[in-house]
Amino acid sequence: IEATCKESGVEQAMKLLDEMRSKGCKPDVVTYNVLINGICKEGRLDEAITFLNNMPSHGCQPNVITHNIILRSMCSTGRWVDAEKLLAEMLRKGCSPSVVTFNILINFLCRKGLLGRAIDIMEKMPEYGCTPNSSSYNPLLHGFCKEKKMERAIEYLEIMASRGCYPDIVTYNTLLTALCRDGKVDIAVEILNQLDSKGCSPVLITYNTVIDGLSKVGKTDRALKLLDEMRGKGLKPDIITYSSLLGGLGREGKVDEAIKFFHDLKGLGVRPNAITYNSVMLGLCKARQTDRAIDFLAYMVSKGCKPSEATYTILIEGIAHEGLAKEALELLNELCARGVVKKSSAEQVVVKM
Template sequence: MKEAGVSPNVVTYNSLMAGATRGHTLSKCFDMFEVMLEMGIVPDAWSYNTLIHCLFKYGQPDEAYRVFNDILLQNIYPCQTTYNIMMNGLCRNGYIKNALILFRNLERHGYIPETMTFNILINGLCKSEKWKDTMKLFEELQQSGFSPNAITYTTLMKCCFKHKHLRKGLEIFSEMKNKGYAYDLFSYCTVIGALLKSGRTQEANKYVAFMIKIGYQLDIASYNTLINMHCKAGKLENAFNLLNVAEESGLECDIYTHTILIDGLCKAGNIVDAERHINHLNSMGFYCLVAFNCFIDTLCKLGHIDYALQVFHSMDVKDSFTYSSLVHNLCKARRYRLASELLLSSIKAGLKILKSDKKAVFEGLTLTGSVKDVQTFKLKVRVAKLLNY
């Protein structure tokens, strides 16, 4: 541009700032903004929108709010996108209450929200596990004169299923279809997954049949849902046949596919094939903690605790579930000393422990050891917790 004698304008710098934001470079976004000011180019609403979005993206909500206030002080009229960026950024950074306060304040000043704004807040409320508030806002959207869209319905449906309101979730899915919105594979898989979790396999099968009937091209997420359905029903042969079909159709199975199959094999008590599948997963460069946790829990339940301990010590990464499974099963086997050592190790590692596990260890040590031993162990637990506070 310099060689051509063309002077950059506000659009030029807005584009550079947007590129810096997409390129994960907050400092460069600020640099472009400063250069624009130094050159006497007056930033517009979109300059500030980009800057606010970048700040929220990099977890600086206070700075983003300061820039938003600067817009108002400089008499630059924020646009609908500005408000949406603010509310979305606040929600994503865990400030759903602040987003709602901003929303209500704007309404009092004559701001008319659009469906996208409602969707942002509904999604934020869902993620904050405020189901009742989510449904109230949905009703408010319906009464506002704006119509919910496919995103609204899908978000609400997932929220209902997450909070175990299956009937309401199915009602929303039905309303979504009746109003003629495009419902895709994701919606169907969400419904099928929810039905499977609630044990309503026959209804899930009906949705699967309808999906196939209308000719949906299944992706790997869809295959994972179907494989999971057969695993939960104990039909492992069907699950592995689906795996073959997916691979033959050119799809690359992901870690979730293999984890579902390993979990199915474990629940069927087939530890030989489960271990073989875990080794196959490792040979492909995947390390799946969930699969290892399922395997260890199954070994314990089948009475192979010593082998479970071998697997445990061979693991590079462990979480609370790994420790909890072993502690629980060691206590059931009355091996309280070893259970206490593992419990203490998990606390020292900074992991959360279940109250039931701690209680089982304390009660076991009380039965098999002296009062002094129990008191000493309780003191060690308190010290470990304080060190990791």
Template structure:
């Protein structure tokens, strides 16, 4: 038996050897990454890889591709993969092929995907369902929905299982891009084989809603009920968004009525509207500036059994600020904080931007003070916005105070220090509203100018007529 000291020495030697091997491996991967992310043609890339003498394994191939995917063109990754298939110490298997197809699908390189699919079919490798989902998503996103459907018809050539998983991935990809009609054709051909579940119905309703076709979406919803499948809140929210978007374009006055009718239908089906449902309606009301209805919905949400979230308050307050109701908006902000809600950065960023846009810099500074108390680490961009707004409005002292405060807090400002110099910054003076007397004077001046123009054009025409007569 070995003595304890010798056992300890053997363990140390084996540990140091493994560390040396991992260090050399990391050096090899780093060297390959530098070659792949370098410059030159694809032939130069392959020549550099041959000259390096590096031997890569299956795991190292995927590590190099993952490390370089955001830095280099996909064709360089494809050439490296093809080179690795010839030079790697172990044969690249199905896992590596699927991994690279997902990377190219993410990058949207359809030519590289086509090359890999050809090799995958030729070598009879297997494609997993996750890769199939990425593949059809990319094809449909780039307008190749017919190719995606054709691949599903011949999915056995990819050694991918024709099951409910691959079927659902295709329907979902088609409906996400609004190809509901084509998705229904696929469903009609395959529903006897795979059946119709809640996921398929949800995808179809979403697809028709993306097209703005309320009639077809309700038809699918009724078919779902006839199959004794209870619709979920996702379906109702999609339908609510579709109805509200249509009313924004055609009939804004019917927004609240149609939304209330659908929400009553939801409650009768056992699905209660969430804050997301009300936020969809409030967002559309904000776009058409329906202030009274938006405030009424905010007040009635609690009585309807739905607590508003910070996004609900944000939509109403933003609408009030845009329509000049600053004090009322501030009261609703205080109410939100009293309810214990903690808003995200978007709440502060967007509302400060709105207040600056409507020339309410004082209220924007008050909102900024709240932001500094709640999330002081994310105030950098707001310093830039407020300093420029203050200096452009002529309030250079307040702008200088904010500048010193930001520098003291350690923020790196993007705006120029020249803004603080009144001799170099152009101040935009606020436009004063004209009185009735001034408006009448402007109108009289405009009428006089138009009369003078008419008289001048008449005289010009008379001269042209006289000249034409003399020539005759």
């Protein structure tokens, strides 16, 4: 039945259910759960609810998994009132919620920005014999980070650990991303340095996040030290790592160092992409070395790397900042006419000119 739901749809699976019954094989709760899940995946939630309500008449009581399937579908379609009613009905019938039940509700509330209600739900979990896990805390932390409430996020990180639920690398990556986005890179570095002692080893994306954060606030020297550190731990930097560092060197006016770093990539077996080239060109343009940036564009094309829209807008802004605003505007209009640069992007460039 499960395979039929996936391959041929629920209607065919229902025929199998009828055949199963006709041959005296009584479906159990697992059978019904598979069918309800299939109905929900097809977007037929009301039918799934009817199916749930009819289960007792077929001699089968829904279990917590049955209710969780319906709850998840209700939450994913924004039917919170129905979800609350189903939860109340579930409790009335003596079907105890599981950690998964609570996590479905917490995740929904956090996505809607209702963090206070999500916390209330979490605090009630022990009353039902459920202990919050990382999947309970992660949506909350993500919600706090999204709202730039970093103190609250760190507070809940500590609460999480104090309750014996140790954050995983996903939790830390969420926090580090938010800290770096807000420019709080020193705190991010401090947390990164503590990860090994907490039994949570940083992964590539962890380092990339902090390296990018440092590079964007003029602390590329510290970012380069992290590059050495990650290599020392056996982690292989990728094109994202190097593009962040190149961007940082360019923003700090260290264009010659950036170009040398760029050419060193070949020896490391790294193939630059458009973002990598753009990082160098942006640095050259900011240093009012647009002629070198144009030469770098030619080099980019010669290496078989197709320029992006951002490549052209970077160069046009560079030309304008060299005092050639009229020529830059003419070039921009020509590129728009050719469809190389979108009108919306061109308007943003004009504002900067």
